[in-house]
Amino acid sequence: MADDRLSVIFAALADPTRRAILARLVEGDATVTELAEPFAISLPAISRHLKVLEQAGLITRSRSAQWRSSSLNPEPLREATAWMERYRQFWDTNFDRLDAHLKRMRTQTEQNEK
Template identity: 75%
Template sequence: MSADRLSLIFSALADPTRRAILARLSEGEATVNELAEPFDISLPAVSRHLKVLENAGLISRSRNAQWRSSKLEAEPLREATEWMDRYRRFWDASFIRLDAHLRKIQHDSEDPGVKQ
């Protein structure tokens, strides 16, 4: 039924409108109307994008009178990055060298036992 956390995060990030909303929020909190302004979609549509972002933990919200302000929460981005780090050695040359180095270290420490 309910998707796992990483799936929620990635599918929240899969929509360009939601990524744009996050970009806007990186400059500071904003209300729903302010967030909707640059887009050519209805307010309810924006409201639901915000709910998706909230469910993924990417934003938190607070009420101030009749305004609901959204605030960026980057922790899920850290999680997603952490997941990708597992694959970093496949694209990052310096990481590949580090990886090779670590393998060598491990190999060296195992060697004595192997030899005897």
């Protein structure tokens, strides 16, 4: 896999188990065992998923005694959506209104600066 940041983020999201883990973390921090509970896969597998999420910056982890707590850090999702926003005009008709509005504002600003 390419190691640029966006690729790492999208790759992390391309697994349903990892997306489910993120969804679970919305409800609050959780330990590895807690996160593993809903899934029919081994603990080491979950551990690896968490590593992937951590490397993508989607979670941060803290240790307290022998427990490793994961917490959600959705900032990378902002980057990912920012990338996709560039395509919004192709599916979102509201964008046209917004874009027109923006253009008007810019024109206005430019005139003000003259």
